[in-house]
Amino acid sequence: MTRSDIDLPRDAAPVRRTPSFTAASMPPALGRAHLTSVWAELVVEKGSVLFADENSRRVTVSAGSRLVIVPRVSHHIEPADDAVFHVQFYKSETGS
Structure with a gap:
């Protein structure tokens, strides 16, 4: 399981999620x-997704894993052909 080196703020509450996507x-x-x-999390349901941000963080997130996405940091993703994933968004009063 991939572990993000960044954690969500303690007060983060889920507010919406995208549908599940494929490549x-x-x-x-x-x-x-x-x-x-x-704040958001990339949640990989199947396969793998490469996450890359402007801070040179490049992480391959595998099925069953999540990766925290920091607000206001430019990033993109590159899903593998077999990937299924969604993004969960959070509200935080203190951690943004």
Whole structure:
């Protein structure tokens, strides 16, 4: 199981999640540099997804694992052909 080197803030509460995507069904914007305004987690259900951010963090996230996405840090993902994944978004009053 991949373990993110970054943790969600203690007060992070889930607010919404995307549908599950595959490499073929994900919105093209996820494969280009973009950012979130809130904390999020990349959750890999099947296969693997490469996550890369502007801080030179490159992590391959495997099935059954999660990776924390920091607000306002540009990043992109590269899912493997067999990947199924979604993104969970969180609200935090103290940790953004």
